[in-house]
Amino acid sequence: MNRLLKTMSVAAISFTLMFSMFANAAANLPDFTDLVEKTSPAVVNISTEQTQSSATGRQLNPDAQELNEFFRHFFGQQPFGQQQSPKRQQQRQRSSLGSGFIISKDGYVLTNNHVIDGADVIHVRLNDRREYEAKLVGTDARTDLALLKIEADDLPTVKMADSDDLKAGQWVVAIGSPFGFDYTVTAGIVSALGRNLPSDNYVPFIQTDVAINPGNSGGPLFNLDGEVVGINSQIYTRSGGFMGVSFAIPSKVAMSVVDQLKADGKVSRAWLGVIIQDVNNDLAESFGLDRPHGALVSRVMPGSPAEKAGLQPGDIIMSFEGKTIEHSSELPYIVGRMKADSEVTAKVFRDGDEKTIDFTLDKRPDDSKLASQDQQQQNRLGMIVGEVPEKLASRLTIQGGVVVEQVLGGTAARNGLQQGDVITMLNGKRINGVDDFSDIAKGIPSNRSVPMRVIRDGYPMFIPFKIVE
Structure with a gap:
């Protein structure tokens, strides 16, 4: 009997300790209620x-419209078909849903460019159900940001944080309208910082x-102080739904864009004028570096600041204006934040x-001008190439050849094909x-595979190359 009582006592103590551990763990979890109550009025x-115009009179149903917008932004395609509507032969209207937030009491609203891209009319609905027709102040497609203005006073606003203070592992909260469900709150942690996406x-x-x-696109990402650290923009998915990987535009980038949009309605960026690629282990060894880092210059644009300063193909940019370059993707962002005429x-x-x-x-030239400069390099293979x-x-023991500087899409x-392939x-x-290379490319037949010899990471191989037209 005593043994039984002793066993029960030990079990009770263990249960009490376990319950206490769970209670302490729960007590340490953040409570988001005050944050949500404080910030929701400024989310729109x-x-x-x-x-x-629609010559055929075909019309997308509302469900297909929303799903098509989702696939267009995240996958670059629209898989849902159109439904015949013979009664509407000339015009149709399409609505899209997104989120945004108010950054000033006099009505400036920040959102994603892809949310309002191509819109004739933009409606902004507040938390208290007031609705306004917004004026488009300006957009910046490169950062996927758009600045709107509504005619109202004394509006609720959010406070912007310095995203440079953000650290991996911190709690963050998003508020937006996924699938049209207004003011949905989700929470998680910062998984990583400084992610560079191909586009x-x-x-x-x-x-x-x-x-x-x-529907979350353009909505705010808050820290636990209720300050905006980012603007939700993209997700990575293979299923069509959320898979635990989301991307937000840092607030510091956003406010830099906002300042220019307010002043000029557009964003101007500095330009260096180089095509760069990452330095992998083999390239680091061939150039005599102790480890892979820096941005390898594969081509210098004619008449660019880089050419005027004497930069050469084969140079590796190790640091720029005091900032160490670990990966080539870091350089465009550093240069893009600077002003033209900066020394x-x-x-x-x-x-x-x-x-x-x-x-x-x-000042960075217009894309059309850059495209014309690259016309000789851009061909029906969908890539830009340069001299090796x-x-x-020397390391590959080859003469001639070309290196793939940029994959534009399409056939390549x-x-x-990958950047850095020879x-x-x-x-x-x-x-x-x-x-x-350009002359040979012009003679490649369509819809038939031809052999292409590629050296990748030091290893030669043949691949079948087919242009579908």
């Missing part, structure tokens, strides 16, 4: 109207595991030595350089 729902070279994204879905200094690794080069940055740096050619992407043969012909 955004809907748009777009009038489009967004000017944004060092905040990665979180906060549940974000279509800057870079440390460059060349021929085994570190050199200091001074630059005077220029001398040291790389479908056939698995192409030495195409359609059975040896490639002597960029001009030779």
Whole structure:
């Protein structure tokens, strides 16, 4: 009997200790109620109207519209078909849903560019159900931001934090309208900082595991102090739904864009004028670096600040204006935040030595002008190529060939080409350089595979290359 009582006593103590542990753990979890009550009035729902000509009179049903917008932004495709509506032969209207937040009492609202892109009318609905028609102040497609203005006074606002103070592991909260469910609150932690996505070279994204879905776009990401640290913009998904990987635009990037949009209605960026690539382990060894880091210059644009300063293909930019470059993707963001005519200094690794080069940055030309400068390089293969740096050619023991500087999409992407690949043969012909490559590319037949010899990470291989037209 005594043994039984003793056993029961031990079990009771263990249960009490376990309950106490769980209670303490629960007590340490954050309570978001005050944060949500304080910030929700400044979060808005955004809907748009777009009038489009339609010769066939076909119309998307509302469910397909929302899903198509989701797939367009996150996958670049629209899989849902259109339904025949013979009664509407000339025009139709389409609405899209997103989120945003008020950053000033006089009615400035920040959201994503893709939420309002192409809209004829933009509606902003507040937490108290007041609705306004918004004026578009300006957009910046490169950072996916848009600034709106509504005519109202004494509005509730959010406070912007310095996203540079954010650390991985911190709690964050999102408020938005996923699938049209207004003022939905989700929470998680910062998973990583400074993420660079292939299509967004000017944004060092905040990665979180906060549940974000279509309709959250443009909404705020808060820290526990109720300050905005980011603007929810993108998700990574293979299923079509949230999979634990979300991306937000840092508040520091956003406010820099806002200041320019308020002043000029557009964003101007500085320009260095180089095509760069990452330095992998093999390239680091071939150039004599102790480890892979820096941005390898594969091409210098004619007439650019880089050319005027004497930068050369094969140079490795190690630091720029005092900021160390670990990955090549860091450089565009650093340059893009600077003003044209800025005088800057870079440390460059060349021929085994570190050199200091001074630059005077220029204003970034229009994309159309850059495209015309690259017209010789851009071809029906969907990539930009350049001459192979001398040291790389020596290490690979090749003469001629071209290096893939940028994959533009289309054929190159479908056939698995990657930045940094060296192409030495195409359609059975040896490639002597960029001009030779362009001439050979023009003669490639459509809808038939041709052999392409590629050297990737030091290893040569042939791949079947097919242009579908």
